[in-house]
Each structure stands twice: as C-alpha cells, then as structure tokens.
Amino acid sequence: MTQIVNQPQIARYTVSDYHKMLEAGIFPDEVKTELIDGEVYLMPPMGAEHYGILVRLTNELSHHLWEKACVVSQVPIELTDTTEPEPDFIVLEYREDYYSRRKGTVQESLLFIEVSKSTLDHDRHVKLPKYAQSGVPEVWIINATKEVFSLEVYRNPVGDEYTNIQKLSEGKKAALLEFPDTEIRWW
Amino acid sequence: VVVMQTTFQAEPIKPYKRLYSLEEFFAMSEAGLFKNQRVELINGEVIVVPAQGPKHAGTIALLIEVFRDSFKDKAVVWAQLPIVFESKMRDYVEPDIALLALPREQYAQRFVFPQDAYLVVEVSVSSLEDDRTDKLQMYAKHGIQEYWIVNVEEQKLEVYRNPAGEKYHSLQILNLGQTIAPLEFPQHEIRWW
Numbered sequence: 001m002t003q004i005v006n007q008p009q010i011a012r013y014t015v016s017d018y019h020k021m022l023e024a025g026i027f028p029d030e031v032k033t034e035l036i037d038g039e040v041y042l043m044p045p046m047g048a049e050h051y052g053i054l055v056r057l058t059n060e061l062s063h064h065l066w067e068k069a070c071v072v073s074q075v076p077i078e079l080t081d082t083t084e085p086e087p088d089f090i091v092l093e094y095r096e097d098y099y100s101r102r103k104g105t106v107q108e109s110l111l112f113i114e115v116s117k118s119t120l121d122h123d124r125h126v127k128l129p130k131y132a133q134s135g136v137p138e139v140w141i142i143n144a145t146k147e148v149f150s151l152e153v154y155r156n157p158v159g160d161e162y163t164n165i166q167k168l169s170e171g172k173k174a175a176l177l178e179f180p181d182t183e184i185r186w187w
Numbered sequence: 188v189v190v191m192q193t194t195f196q197a198e199p200i201k202p203y204k205r206l207y208s209l210e211e212f213f214a215m216s217e218a219g220l221f222k223n224q225r226v227e228l229i230n231g232e233v234i235v236v237p238a239q240g241p242k243h244a245g246t247i248a249l250l251i252e253v254f255r256d257s258f259k260d261k262a263v264v265w266a267q268l269p270i271v272f273e274s275k276m277r278d279y280v281e282p283d284i285a286l287l288a289l290p291r292e293q294y295a296q297r298f299v300f301p302q303d304a305y306l307v308v309e310v311s312v313s314s315l316e317d318d319r320t321d322k323l324q325m326y327a328k329h330g331i332q333e334y335w336i337v338n339v340e341e342q343k344l345e346v347y348r349n350p351a352g353e354k355y356h357s358l359q360i361l362n363l364g365q366t367i368a369p370l371e372f373p374q375h376e377i378r379w380w
Contacts, residue, residue: 001220003235011233017220024218026211044200122202
C-alpha cells in the first residue's frame with residue numbers, strides 16, 4: 001500500500017494487500033469478501049433461491065457451451081490493481097486445458113453473470129461500472145429481488161457504462177453476444 | 188379475545204464495507220500492509236496520514252523541546268505515538284503531542300488511554316479544518332481534558348477545555364508570544380512559540 005495523500009484519507013488496498021489480509025486471516029468468519037476500488041466489501045451469505053439459480057445455470061451453461069467456452073462459478077478475478085470481485089459466473093474463451101495452468105483474464109472473458117437478490121444496488125452501481133471500465137464485453141444481472149424476476153443484459157462497454165441494455169422477462173431465453181444461436185434458459 | 192397478528196419481514200443483508208478492529212489493524216500491519224505509511228484507525232477505518240512538511244515537523248520538534256524543558260519530572264512527553272480510545276470499534280490515533288501522567292514505564296506494558304493524558308496538541312498546517320471538527324469531536328467524546336491546536340499559518344494557539352459530549356465548552360485563542368499553563372500544571376506557564 002503506497003498512498004500519497006495531503007489530507008488524511010481512508011486507506012485503499014491493492015489486490016496484493018488484499019491477498020496478504022486473506023492470508024493473515026483478517027476475515028475469518030465471513031462467507032465472502034470482494035475488493036472493489038481498494039475497499040473490502042463483505043458479501044451477504046447465499047440464500048436458498050440464489051443457490052438454486054446457481055445450480056440451474058451451472059448445468060445450463062455447461063451443457064450449451066460445451067467445448068465452445070469455459071464456465072467457472074464464484075472465483076475471484078483481478079480486474080485492476082485495486083479491484084478483485086467474485087462474479088457468480090465467468091464465461092471464458094474456450095481452452096483445451098480448461099485453464100489448468102493459469103487463471104483466466106479479463107481479456108479472455110466473454111461474459112460475467114451476477115445473481116442479484118440483496119446485492120442488486122451493489123451489482124448495478126458499484127460493480128457494473130468497474131466491469132465496463134475493465135472492458136468486460138457482456139454482463140448479465142439476474143434480478144431476483146422480491147418484486148421482479150428478470151434478466152438485464154448489458155453490452156457495449158464505454159467508459160464506466162454499458163450503452164446497450166436489454167431486459168428479458170421470465171420465459172425469454174438469452175444468448176451470448178459471442179454465440180447468438182445458442183439459447184440459454186436463465187430462469 | 189384479542190388476537191395480535193405480527194408480520195416479521197427480515198431485511199435482506201446487503202454488501203457493506205468491511206470495518207476493522209484494533210487486533211485486525213495490527214494483523215494487517217504485521218502482514219506488511221502499512222510499510223512506509225503512517226496510519227491511524229478511526230471508527231473501524233484505516234486512515235492514511237499525510238507525509239509531514241518542514242513547517243509541521245519543525246513546529247513539533249520545537250514543541251517537544253519546550254514541553255521537555257517545562258515538564259521534566261512532571262509528565263511524559265508523548266510525540267506522534269499511539270493513544271487508544273475504547274469504544275465499540277477501538278480507535279488508534281497518534282496525536283502530534285500528548286502530555287501523559289508518570290511513570291513512563293507503564294506505557295511499555297499497555298496502551299495509552301485518554302485518562303492518561305493531561306493534554307493533547309495538534310500542529311495544524313494543512314489539517315486545520317479536520318483538527319477543529321473530526322479530531323476535536325473525537326478528543327472531546329473520549330474525555331481528553333484539554334486540547335490545543337497550534338495554527339501555524341496564522342500563528343495562533345487555540346486552547347479547548349471542559350469537554351462535554353463532542354464539544355469543548357471553553358475556547359481561548361492566544362497570539363504569538365503569549366504564555367499559557369496547562370490546567371494540570373497552573374504554575375508552569377509556557378511560551379508556546
């Protein structure tokens with residue numbers, strides 16, 4: 001951590017600091033943490049509905065994208081020097097070795113998926129801008145709040161925004177930009 | 188028969204910024220996070236303290252000498268060293284100067300707490316606003332009896348006394364060359380400049 005300040009300021013941590021904190025056992029009891037813009041966030045524990053959506057999508061994505069892409073769930077990915085989130089899914093370019101020798105990078109990412117119940121605001125306003133800035137080409141937010149159940153598809157990152165946004169309601173399958181003919185049941 | 192119906196709906200827990208305890212702050216320091224960086228822990232957040240320019244450092248050096256000469260054998264001069272405030276999240280701050288009760292040896296065994304301090308001094312070059320608001324509220328709240336702000340640019344000394352809540356009831360402003368004695372040592376007037 002090297003932060004040049006001329007007024008007292010809240011410390012911001014690098015990914016390397018964050019890893020040292022994880023190794024030192026600073027976060028012993030918590031389910032999940034993420035580093036966004038140098039600040040560590042605690043993520044709420046996963047509920048039954050979130051779990052169910054993950055299981056369905058894991059199978060759906062793996063089945064339809066078999067040997068076309070690599071799908072990984074709930075692993076951290078380093079976006080910048082100070083941002084390392086853990087999306088619910090990352091769809092990566094296909095590699096025959098299934099990334100067994102090194103981690104996938106942002107450049108190899110085709111799609112991030114977030115399942116949002118209590119995290120909707122955080123996903124839309126804190127994480128999504130970081131995804132756009134890092135050039136993640138496509139993000140799906142499954143809005144599974146009490147009021148709504150829909151899929152928000154974000155494409156075409158420009159600065160810290162996505163300029164192409166679509167909403168799909170339950171029953172309407174979605175396809176990745178990269179594989180327009182492969183329809184995915186997301187609900 | 189009155190049947191009372193209650194509905195209970197739990198708020199979903201949202202992501203929130205992680206705050207740190209004093210123990211975690213020390214563990215982070217040990218893990219090498221704060222190398223070459225002055226830090227404090229306030230309300231669970233780690234605060235990075237700016238590097239010190241010559242005006243700030245020079246004034247502190249001068250004050251250390253003045254305080255040592257005036258309070259030799261009466262108090263411990265504690266310069267830019269930690270004081271811990273006991274609250275829900277324990278704070279760890281390093282005031283520019285504090286005058287502490289003797290004996291000095293006890294502070295090698297345990298943390299310094301506000302009740303050990305007769306006086307806390309902040310030297311303000313660029314930090315005046317922060318020293319008058321956030322720092323002042325924190326010192327008052329934790330019962331620091333007397334708080335001085337050395338306003339370097341305007342060459343004034345602000346003397347705050349009688350803490351109540353997050354304020355001090357008494358404020359005295361001294362000009363260059365005037366003398367002042369801390370409440371605890373009324374016979375020991377010092378020239379603050």
